[in-house]
Amino acid sequence: MKTTYLTLSLSAILLLGMYSCKKEEAVGHEAGYEVTTDSAAVMADSISSVASMKVKDKKFIKTAEVNMEVRDVYNATIAIEKSAQELGGFVTKSNLHSNVVYEDTYNNSDTEAMLVKKYNSENTIQVRVPTEKLGEFLTFINTNKLFLNSRSVNAEDVTANIKYSELEAERNEKSSENIEKIKANKDKVSLDDNNVSERNLQKLNTMNMADNLKYSTVNIFIKEPELRIAEIAVTNTDSIDNKYKYNFIHDAKDGFVYGFYLIQRIIVAFINIWPIVLIAATLIYFLRKRKISNPKHSKIQEQEKQS
Numbered sequence: 001m002k003t004t005y006l007t008l009s010l011s012a013i014l015l016l017g018m019y020s021c022k023k024e025e026a027v028g029h030e031a032g033y034e035v036t037t038d039s040a041a042v043m044a045d046s047i048s049s050v051a052s053m054k055v056k057d058k059k060f061i062k063t064a065e066v067n068m069e070v071r072d073v074y075n076a077t078i079a080i081e082k083s084a085q086e087l088g089g090f091v092t093k094s095n096l097h098s099n100v101v102y103e104d105t106y107n108n109s110d111t112e113a114m115l116v117k118k119y120n121s122e123n124t125i126q127v128r129v130p131t132e133k134l135g136e137f138l139t140f141i142n143t144n145k146l147f148l149n150s151r152s153v154n155a156e157d158v159t160a161n162i163k164y165s166e167l168e169a170e171r172n173e174k175s176s177e178n179i180e181k182i183k184a185n186k187d188k189v190s191l192d193d194n195n196v197s198e199r200n201l202q203k204l205n206t207m208n209m210a211d212n213l214k215y216s217t218v219n220i221f222i223k224e225p226e227l228r229i230a231e232i233a234v235t236n237t238d239s240i241d242n243k244y245k246y247n248f249i250h251d252a253k254d255g256f257v258y259g260f261y262l263i264q265r266i267i268v269a270f271i272n273i274w275p276i277v278l279i280a281a282t283l284i285y286f287l288r289k290r291k292i293s294n295p296k297h298s299k300i301q302e303q304e305k306q307s
Contacts, residue, residue: 060158061212066148066150066151068145070146076144080141090127092127092128093126101119103116105237113234114231115231116232118228121224122223123222126217128217131215165205
């Protein structure tokens with residue numbers, strides 16, 4: 001009897017232990033689920049609720065703007081554009097450029113030199129992504145940032161605009177039916193043309209509205225926070241200039257030819273002014289002849305010489 005009691009007691013203790021272990025495991029699973037839920041909540045909080053907002057019987061055109069600093073603009077651009085394509089979107093603008101703030105060339109040898117540039121890069125990107133993927137795309141962009149300067153997400157309620165567009169389409173259709181009932185004349189042609197033009201414009205607005213509802217526009221500006229340095233191997237141009245700067249034989253030959261041409265130019269110049277030379281020579285001749293023919297003047301000159 002005593003043995004039976006001990007056996008039953010031990011069995012009860014074992015059963016209680018197993019129950020406790022299962023309960024702890026269950027509590028552990030529940031705790032793990034809560035942690036996962038909290039992580040998901042944190043991830044969801046990192047994205048603006050506007051990006052994934054859905055309201056019954058409401059239509060929203062969503063846009064976003066992101067301004068942030070990244071480690072490498074080029075790599076971030078490639079990653080963002082690739083992500084947009086994988087999500088079913090497309091890039092409508094990508095304007096990547098570098099701002100050079102300093103550059104100089106340092107000679108390493110007679111033939112080699114190093115061009116050093118200090119610069120930073122920036123890019124303005126416009127992306128269209130499916131509206132249902134907007135939150136996912138913004139999350140991916142967030143993983144590329146070093147520092148987020150600003151981010152805005154807008155949801156424009158266009159429910160009333162869509163209803164108004166539908167009413168306008170109905171009105172346009174009724175106008176077309178009424179115009180058909182009018183007798184053919186000049187006024188009917190004018191009314192019909194105006195109605196068709198208005199109908200086409202309405203269709204265009206409807207198409208743009210549908211496109212903006214399907215695809216969200218995201219404008220992204222990224223830049224690097226600090227200057228980067230580029231080292232580019234180039235040719236030592238100073239040594240090349242010195243090499244060909246002065247050639248004695250060539251320059252002496254050019255000097256001889258230039259002197260020969262200079263003599264020719266002088267001769268040609270005298271030929272061009274021969275009338276002036278002739279007139280001057282004639283004047284000099286007559287002046288000398290006049291002095292010789294004047295004896296008084298000659299006597300005075302002789303006295304001056306004797307004195």
